[in-house]
Amino acid sequence: MKASMELQRFELRLSGLGGQGILTLGKVLGAGLAIEEGYEVSQTQSYGPEARGGASRSDLVISSHSISYPKPEQLDLLVAMSQEACNLYYRHLKPGGLLLVDDSLVKQTPTNIYWGLPFTSLAVQKLGMPQAANMVLLGALAHFLPFIQPRSMKKSLERNLSPRFLEGNLKAFQLGLTHARKKYPDAQEQWTFS
Amino acid sequence: MPSKVKKPNRRNERAIFALGNEAVVEGALLAGCSFFGGYPITPSTEIAEIMADRLPRLDDGVFIQMEDEIASLGAVIGASLAGRKAMTATSGPGFSLMQEHIGYACMAEVPLVIVNVMRGGPSTGLPTSPAQGDVQQARWGTHGDHPIIVLSASDVHECLEMTVRAFNLAEKYRSPVILLLDEITAHTREKITLPEPGSFEIFTRIKPSMPPEWFVPYEESMRGVPPMPPLGAGYRFHVTGLTHDVHGYPTSRPEEVQNLMQRLFRKIDQFFYDIQFVEETACDDAEILVIAYGCVARSAHLAVVQAREKGLKAGLIKLKTLFPFPRPAMEKLMQHCRVLVVPEMNMGQISREVKRVNNGRAQVRTLNRVDGQIITPGQILKLLQKV
Numbered sequence: 332m333k334a335s336m337e338l339q340r341f342e343l344r345l346s347g348l349g350g351q352g353i354l355t356l357g358k359v360l361g362a363g364l365a366i367e368e369g370y371e372v373s374q375t376q377s378y379g380p381e382a383r384g385g386a387s388r389s390d391l392v393i394s395s396h397s398i399s400y401p402k403p404e405q406l407d408l409l410v411a412m413s414q415e416a417c418n419l420y421y422r423h424l425k426p427g428g429l430l431l432v433d434d435s436l437v438k439q440t441p442t443n444i445y446w447g448l449p450f451t452s453l454a455v456q457k458l459g460m461p462q463a464a465n466m467v468l469l470g471a472l473a474h475f476l477p478f479i480q481p482r483s484m485k486k487s488l489e490r491n492l493s494p495r496f497l498e499g500n501l502k503a504f505q506l507g508l509t510h511a512r513k514k515y516p517d518a519q520e521q522w523t524f525s
Numbered sequence: 526m527p528s529k530v531k532k533p534n535r536r537n538e539r540a541i542f543a544l545g546n547e548a549v550v551e552g553a554l555l556a557g558c559s560f561f562g563g564y565p566i567t568p569s570t571e572i573a574e575i576m577a578d579r580l581p582r583l584d585d586g587v588f589i590q591m592e593d594e595i596a597s598l599g600a601v602i603g604a605s606l607a608g609r610k611a612m613t614a615t616s617g618p619g620f621s622l623m624q625e626h627i628g629y630a631c632m633a634e635v636p637l638v639i640v641n642v643m644r645g646g647p648s649t650g651l652p653t654s655p656a657q658g659d660v661q662q663a664r665w666g667t668h669g670d671h672p673i674i675v676l677s678a679s680d681v682h683e684c685l686e687m688t689v690r691a692f693n694l695a696e697k698y699r700s701p702v703i704l705l706l707d708e709i710t711a712h713t714r715e716k717i718t719l720p721e722p723g724s725f726e727i728f729t730r731i732k733p734s735m736p737p738e739w740f741v742p743y744e745e746s747m748r749g750v751p752p753m754p755p756l757g758a759g760y761r762f763h764v765t766g767l768t769h770d771v772h773g774y775p776t777s778r779p780e781e782v783q784n785l786m787q788r789l790f791r792k793i794d795q796f797f798y799d800i801q802f803v804e805e806t807a808c809d810d811a812e813i814l815v816i817a818y819g820c821v822a823r824s825a826h827l828a829v830v831q832a833r834e835k836g837l838k839a840g841l842i843k844l845k846t847l848f849p850f851p852r853p854a855m856e857k858l859m860q861h862c863r864v865l866v867v868p869e870m871n872m873g874q875i876s877r878e879v880k881r882v883n884n885g886r887a888q889v890r891t892l893n894r895v896d897g898q899i900i901t902p903g904q905i906l907k908l909l910q911k912v
Contacts (some may be wrong), residue, residue, distance in 0.1 A: 357544070400901075
């Protein structure tokens, strides 16, 4: 089991397209970190006027201390669920910041140092639910981020999403977690925290 | 790897991870709000959405979606006259439509709360981007000389706190109170602990204690705030937007007009100390004072902390009351300041208030941004280093 860590200011951006569940993911992830793990979290969002298809992003600042400025300045982790988002936000990564992409959607990465998992095609092929890609991603994040315990995220899923979809969401979560563990067993060693 | 520490705190049952807009609802319900009349508009929609879910669960809660914002504020005025604590929430375009009824509520002395989540304007503007362009509109948007209370909040906890205060002030002074938020404050999720019921002071309007036949609806008093019976309780009174006498009937007799107008101003002005909320950070020995409100106050806080680390004598005064402009609190701090920095997401709506009360003692520097993006701590810090 991972121990809770002292965090100064960890900045994370979830980005993609409207309809991929980026904002829902931000909410579940944030609630898990804030309520279950006890961190201070400030989650902001930005989306276009369109309901689907426009750019969508959710930013989280996570800290053990109270957060004054709620938006990220230099990202520790960028998650890109579309090529556009990857191109647009890559430059906001801090030196040494890490990139996680959905490699079934992002075909060209600006660097060869990145983590890639096919969240969307996993969700389609294994679960038959493209809309569960965000929860597959959440499962993977529970592996990649050393301060998240999968247990807290599952609890957050239960508390924040409709019970009707809980079973499917938990399946998707587990799928992401398993694949991330298999493909990147030592991912957690790659972090450099400021 | 960072050091391992003990878990910060165990799960707290009253802790929620909520949007600023959700916190507004929690604050309103805590304050005793039982009526919401509104028309959904980004970025204030969640307030209406959650109210529509929560109010019907109360014994006497009413949620009504009206055909537009003009009717919404009309419904809120009606509910308040009937004795409810009532509110609405909107954004720029809707706020413009509400202006006429705001004046009516000032004139008829109807307590109510309007939450305006500011987005880019003018007109339809930028529906999903933040701005602070409605500050002077909140103060002077409705016609005629009138006093009004305008509050602001900068984080999720403050959204709750200032909503409770907005209701308290509305009820205490029989006045519309406008709570200005911005898209960032409204759409930021943070952890807040819901206060225990009873941990906040809740004020409810004073009802008349005399028998109905002795009741004079708009009688002069020391406080200047007449007691307010709910419609239908046996106390007869006339409600009008026309200038009225103490009985509520239209008048154009100069001395009665004068009395009414002076009382409307006096009831707010003489309680300045009760209405003005500011929060000071590192102000005691500050030579450079940042004056900020809303989400920009959070950028300013980080900038001031960073400036102090660099040895600059910087301080921050966060305005939670915008109008009546917190002059006494400001004057005290301005005396030993060399420079006043006013960052805001408009072309200078509060900086002109600062210049007005400054009396030329300090230099006023503005930092304006109107591209739909928040002013960053870096931008403020750069200016602090330059001055």
